[in-house]
Amino acid sequence: MSSNRQSDYRRGGADGGGHRDRSRSPDRNRPRDRDGDRYSNNRNGRDYRDSRDNRDARDSRDTRDGRDGRDGRDNRDSRGGRDYYRDSRSSREVRDRDRSPAGSSSRPDTEKDSAMDVDQGSAPLARKVPISLEELIKKKEQEKQALEKPKFLSKEERAQLAMEKRAKEVEAQRKAQDLERQQRAEFDAKARVEVQDNNRYGYDSRIAARDRSDRERERGRDRAGRSNGDWRKEPANADAASSGIVLADKEIELVKKRYMGIEEKERKIRKRNDKKFVFDWNADDDTSRDLNPIYTHRHSAQLFGRGHFAGVDVKDRKDRDQFYDKLLAARRTDAEVTRAGELGDMAAQKERKINYADRHWSEKPLDQMRERDWRIFKEDFNISCKGGSIPNPIRRWSESGIDPKILVVIDKVGYKEPTPIQRQAIPIGLQNRDIIGIAETGSGKTASFLIPMLHFIFDLPKLNEQNMVHGPYSLILAPTRELAQQIEQETIKFAAPLGLNCVSIVGGHAVEEQAFNLRNGAEIIIATPGRLKDCLDRRILVLNQCTYVVMDEADRMIDMGFEADVNFILDALPVSNLKPDTDDAEDAHKMTMAIGDEPNQKYRQTTMFSATMPPAVERLAKRYLRRPAVVTIGTAGQAVETVEQRVEMVTDENKKKNRLMDLLKGQFIPPMIVFVNQKKSCDMLAKMINSTGLRATTLHGGKSQEQRELALSQLKSGKSDVLVATDVAGRGIDVQNVSLVVNFDMAKNIEDYTHRIGRTGRAGKSGVAVTFLSSYDTDVYYDLKQMLTKSTLATVPAELRNHEAAMTKGGVGGRRRGNDEF
Numbered sequence: 043m044s045s046n047r048q049s050d051y052r053r054g055g056a057d058g059g060g061h062r063d064r065s066r067s068p069d070r071n072r073p074r075d076r077d078g079d080r081y082s083n084n085r086n087g088r089d090y091r092d093s094r095d096n097r098d099a100r101d102s103r104d105t106r107d108g109r110d111g112r113d114g115r116d117n118r119d120s121r122g123g124r125d126y127y128r129d130s131r132s133s134r135e136v137r138d139r140d141r142s143p144a145g146s147s148s149r150p151d152t153e154k155d156s157a158m159d160v161d162q163g164s165a166p167l168a169r170k171v172p173i174s175l176e177e178l179i180k181k182k183e184q185e186k187q188a189l190e191k192p193k194f195l196s197k198e199e200r201a202q203l204a205m206e207k208r209a210k211e212v213e214a215q216r217k218a219q220d221l222e223r224q225q226r227a228e229f230d231a232k233a234r235v236e237v238q239d240n241n242r243y244g245y246d247s248r249i250a251a252r253d254r255s256d257r258e259r260e261r262g263r264d265r266a267g268r269s270n271g272d273w274r275k276e277p278a279n280a281d282a283a284s285s286g287i288v289l290a291d292k293e294i295e296l297v298k299k300r301y302m303g304i305e306e307k308e309r310k311i312r313k314r315n316d317k318k319f320v321f322d323w324n325a326d327d328d329t330s331r332d333l334n335p336i337y338t339h340r341h342s343a344q345l346f347g348r349g350h351f352a353g354v355d356v357k358d359r360k361d362r363d364q365f366y367d368k369l370l371a372a373r374r375t376d377a378e379v380t381r382a383g384e385l386g387d388m389a390a391q392k393e394r395k396i397n398y399a400d401r402h403w404s405e406k407p408l409d410q411m412r413e414r415d416w417r418i419f420k421e422d423f424n425i426s427c428k429g430g431s432i433p434n435p436i437r438r439w440s441e442s443g444i445d446p447k448i449l450v451v452i453d454k455v456g457y458k459e460p461t462p463i464q465r466q467a468i469p470i471g472l473q474n475r476d477i478i479g480i481a482e483t484g485s486g487k488t489a490s491f492l493i494p495m496l497h498f499i500f501d502l503p504k505l506n507e508q509n510m511v512h513g514p515y516s517l518i519l520a521p522t523r524e525l526a527q528q529i530e531q532e533t534i535k536f537a538a539p540l541g542l543n544c545v546s547i548v549g550g551h552a553v554e555e556q557a558f559n560l561r562n563g564a565e566i567i568i569a570t571p572g573r574l575k576d577c578l579d580r581r582i583l584v585l586n587q588c589t590y591v592v593m594d595e596a597d598r599m600i601d602m603g604f605e606a607d608v609n610f611i612l613d614a615l616p617v618s619n620l621k622p623d624t625d626d627a628e629d630a631h632k633m634t635m636a637i638g639d640e641p642n643q644k645y646r647q648t649t650m651f652s653a654t655m656p657p658a659v660e661r662l663a664k665r666y667l668r669r670p671a672v673v674t675i676g677t678a679g680q681a682v683e684t685v686e687q688r689v690e691m692v693t694d695e696n697k698k699k700n701r702l703m704d705l706l707k708g709q710f711i712p713p714m715i716v717f718v719n720q721k722k723s724c725d726m727l728a729k730m731i732n733s734t735g736l737r738a739t740t741l742h743g744g745k746s747q748e749q750r751e752l753a754l755s756q757l758k759s760g761k762s763d764v765l766v767a768t769d770v771a772g773r774g775i776d777v778q779n780v781s782l783v784v785n786f787d788m789a790k791n792i793e794d795y796t797h798r799i800g801r802t803g804r805a806g807k808s809g810v811a812v813t814f815l816s817s818y819d820t821d822v823y824y825d826l827k828q829m830l831t832k833s834t835l836a837t838v839p840a841e842l843r844n845h846e847a848a849m850t851k852g853g854v855g856g857r858r859r860g861n862d863e864f
């Protein structure tokens with residue numbers, strides 16, 4: 043071994059002993075360069091690359107060999123002057139490694155080192171002397187200091203260390219895997235043997251599975267008993283538990299979240315108008331599950347028997363209730379039982395009483411009707427009234443207090459139930475009070491004044507030779523001949539069976555003829571103002587004993603310029619029976635009594651009825667009516683709700699005609715009425731309609747009375763399909779079952795419009811009214827718009843709704859004919 047060393051020395055020359063060692067060392071002991079290549083085995087040692095590692099290695103060798111003539115201390119100094127330090131222990135390891143192949147010394151490292159250092163520092167190898175104690179201590183001290191110095195590793199060294207560490211880890215992992223693989227292989231082999239055995243002995247795999255699950259559960263319970271007693275948690279932790287780690291649910295969730303990337307629910311951002319309370323924590327943030335024991339022992343519903351609600355056994359509950367009932371009953375004394383019975387009876391009686399008192403008015407006898415019932419009753423029929431003490435309305439004809447003979451007639455006529463206006467106006471009329479009655483078209487106003495009038499006349503002495511010369515007992519004024527005649531027909535229906543005589547005095551007929559009709563006297567006269575005035579003027583008729591006056595469609599009479607005539611007629615009435623303008627006029631008792639000593643003398647009763655009551659009528663009312671009761675059904679002046687109002691904007695005359703024909707030949711069933719504003723338009727349209735196959739007839743002021751009466755009777759009898767008329771037929775004309783009214787020309791004012799469309803939808807039946815509206819009708823745009831808006835069966839066309847003239851009362855572009863003009 044020493045000869046080897048020597049030869050190495052020789053061969054190495056100036057390269058030094060370090061090089062000798064290297065040549066002998068196996069490859070793995072060679073230092074590596076930065077790329078990991080091993081340095082070449084350079085013989086002369088001069089070709090070493092000038093890498094830091096090489097320099098380190100060379101330095102360390104030079105230091106040991108002392109060939110460069112410098113002592114070890116210098117070397118150490120020079121080493122210390124470099125920008126890095128080597129761990130003294132590492133140095134020793136390197137030295138040991140270099141020396142170990144030589145195996146020349148068995149001395150402890152420290153000794154060797156000391157010896158070498160002494161050799162290197164002071165003398166050549168031959169003069170080796172033992173190291174002194176001081177030096178040894180000094181050396182130890184130096185080494186200790188060196189150890190305490192901070193150590194800095196180069197990047198390569200750090201990489202080397204990391205590589206070694208990783209290699210160790212990989213090795214450990216590989217070993218663990220090998221072990222696991224081996225265990226599994228053993229387990230599989232064992233399981234195969236077991237399965238073979240089981241099959242051999244017919245062991246059912248399902249039983250095996252069940253046993254296995256039983257065992258699992260048992261194990262779970264044991265474990266749960268040890269921990270917190272919640273064995274249901276165990277399966278979730280089974281894997282962890284098998285590895286000796288029991289994780290809480292929360293921890294498992296966190297682990298999952300970390301490794302499986304469970305998405306965090308986004309926190310709700312509270313909006314301004316959102317719910318009042320928005321909690322800014324998630325359900326997951328609730329820690330009560332971990333901390334509160336209530337969650338560890340959750341309650342599960344206990345169900346008893348089939349069909350019972352969770353946790354409630356109905357039968358059991360019933361039994362228990364019965365038990366307590368029996369117990370309470372047994373404890374009660376006889377006196378208590380009797381008292382309880384009495385109290386129960388009293389309560390039941392009280393309830394019956396309340397229920398009885400609260401019955402609907404239709405279930406109560408008249409004498410049990412309370413103020414509240416009458417209020418409800420009036421609301422039910424939309425009745426409103428004002429003016430003094432108003433009697434209660436009529437619920438049934440039988441309760442009305444009307445003379446039974448009249449009731450028989452009413453029944454014969456076929457009026458089963460009174461209409462709303464009849465319910466309120468008749469009892470007021472029977473009290474001999476003055477009335478203003480306003481109700482929609484076709485609502486039975488005629489009977490409202492006829493029935494009290496007949497009742498009134500019944501109290502008066504029968505007309506005979508002596509008293510008939512003083513004229514009729516009652517007078518009905520109507521604006522048009524047709525209406526007067528219609529009222530006459532209606533009156534005859536009631537009066538004739540009662541033995542009362544009625545005569546109409548209207549224009550168009552010879553005065554002589556009417557005088558002839560009056561020859562036998564008449565309790566009731568129905569007249570138009572003009573002709574009646576004529577008759578009064580001519581002394582054909584006197585009104586000396588007339589005590590009941592009706593002005594039907596009073597507003598129309600004024601509208602037609604009859605106000606002066608009406609005044610003349612009313613002034614012709616006797617003044618002796620005028621009501622006083624005091625509270626007595628509202629006193630029913632005083633008003634029904636005879637005046638003074640005259641047994642047949644009664645106060646004059648004056649009534650006015652219409653569907654519309656414009657302010658001008660009030661002037662008339664103030665002059666001739668005494669403390670009238672005003673009865674209104676629904677809203678004054680409103681069109682009847684049974685009429686569907688349609689408005690079409692058609693200006694062009696030809697288009698209007700075409701549209702009219704479309705309507706007449708459409709879905710509507712005759713009779714139908716077409717209103718125009720001019721007489722000539724009536725004839726022209728009737729001709730056109732006749733040419734299409736429909737039968738049309740006309741009614742206007744230019745026709746003879748016979749022609750007018752014929753036209754109306756033809757329409758009523760069904761001989762004509764269409765009546766083309768002016769406003770002459772607009773008021774009060776009652777033709778049954780008119781299905782369609784067409785305003786070919788819009789009426790001049792809203793009142794006329796209301797009466798025109800009221801020819802259909804009468805007596806509770808339904809009808810349609812179509813109105814052609816043009817730019818010439820702006821005067822009525824506003825009122826029409828208001829009326830359509832109020833109706834539930836009408837729609838306002840956009841052209842009308844947005845029209846300038848419909849925005850303000852009176853419209854634009856023309857002056858509205860005001861009521862005060864008359």
Ligand SMILES: Nc1ncnc2c1ncn2[C@@H]1O[C@H](COP(=O)(O)OP(=O)(O)OP(=O)(O)O)[C@@H](O)[C@H]1O
Nearest residue numbers: 457459460461483484485486487488489774776805
């Ligand atoms: N109580 C009633 N029961 C059944 N039908 C009735 C009743 N009262 C009136 N009528 C009928 O109703 C229709 C309309 O009656 P009426 O002509 O008196 O109405 P109106 O209110 O005077 O109408 P307008 O305002 O158009 O003159 C008539 O055919 C009449 O016979």
